[in-house]
Amino acid sequence: MRILIIEDEPQLARHVSSALVRHGHEVSVVNDGVAGLAAAQERRPDLLLLDLNLPGMEGLAVLGRLRDAGVQVRVMILTARAEVEHRIKGLKAGADDYLTKPFAMEEMVARVEALGRRRATSAPGDHLEVADLQMDVRRRRVARGGKSISLSPREFEVLQTLMEEPGRVFSRTELCERVWHRDHEYDTRTVEIFIARLRKKVDSGFELPLIHTERSLGYTVRAPEGVAGEGRS
Numbered sequence: 001m002r003i004l005i006i007e008d009e010p011q012l013a014r015h016v017s018s019a020l021v022r023h024g025h026e027v028s029v030v031n032d033g034v035a036g037l038a039a040a041q042e043r044r045p046d047l048l049l050l051d052l053n054l055p056g057m058e059g060l061a062v063l064g065r066l067r068d069a070g071v072q073v074r075v076m077i078l079t080a081r082a083e084v085e086h087r088i089k090g091l092k093a094g095a096d097d098y099l100t101k102p103f104a105m106e107e108m109v110a111r112v113e114a115l116g117r118r119r120a121t122s123a124p125g126d127h128l129e130v131a132d133l134q135m136d137v138r139r140r141r142v143a144r145g146g147k148s149i150s151l152s153p154r155e156f157e158v159l160q161t162l163m164e165e166p167g168r169v170f171s172r173t174e175l176c177e178r179v180w181h182r183d184h185e186y187d188t189r190t191v192e193i194f195i196a197r198l199r200k201k202v203d204s205g206f207e208l209p210l211i212h213t214e215r216s217l218g219y220t221v222r223a224p225e226g227v228a229g230e231g232r233s
């Protein structure tokens with residue numbers, strides 16, 4: 001994968017870069033937020049490792065600018081801020097994962113490669129449809145009622161999981177396992193954050209919602225009663 005590291009601690013950036021290069025990845029490093037934003041927009045890497053405390057522009061501002069511009073790079077936040085509120089802010093801003101310093105290089109590499117594997121697992125030509133919500137899995141495009149919907153990579157995967165089995169209720173724990181492929185360290189509130197983001201993008205402005213909460217059970221995507229259109233091709 002082509003990986004961009006935006007990290008202002010030179011020694012840590014070197015260690016992370018070396019570990020990733022040893023595993024066959026192409027890595028570049030930028031040490032401040034402004035230059036990092038420009039590099040991410042110009043180079044369009046496959047994955048971005050982003051520190052929060054950056055000179056020039058904070059990491060969350062960089063992430064916000066990228067998402068506003070429609071840049072769908074995967075983002076893993078690397079930071080010494082371990083408090084839950086900082087994790088939640090990062091996820092709400094569009095991050096796909098979060099790793100707290102100090103961390104083991106082996107874990108960092110494993111998470112990076114897990115993100116890469118999940119990006120490449122979509123079957124070519126897969127097309128999912130629930131009512132007027134359509135997903136082109138191979139091209140990673142989503143539209144509802146003919147209107148394009150911009151999703152972060154992680155939002156896309158959560159929605160894809162739900163759309164693959166419309167009507168099935170996924171518990172928060174199961175979504176963590178299916179989407180993150182590991183025991184998620186932030187607890188199941190992470191799933192709630194992504195569901196809320198998806199509702200805002202998928203259901204807002206439409207009379208009938210497609211994303212539903214089954215109390216005490218979990219979440220599902222299903223067509224309203226009497227509305228046809230659930231399938232996969």
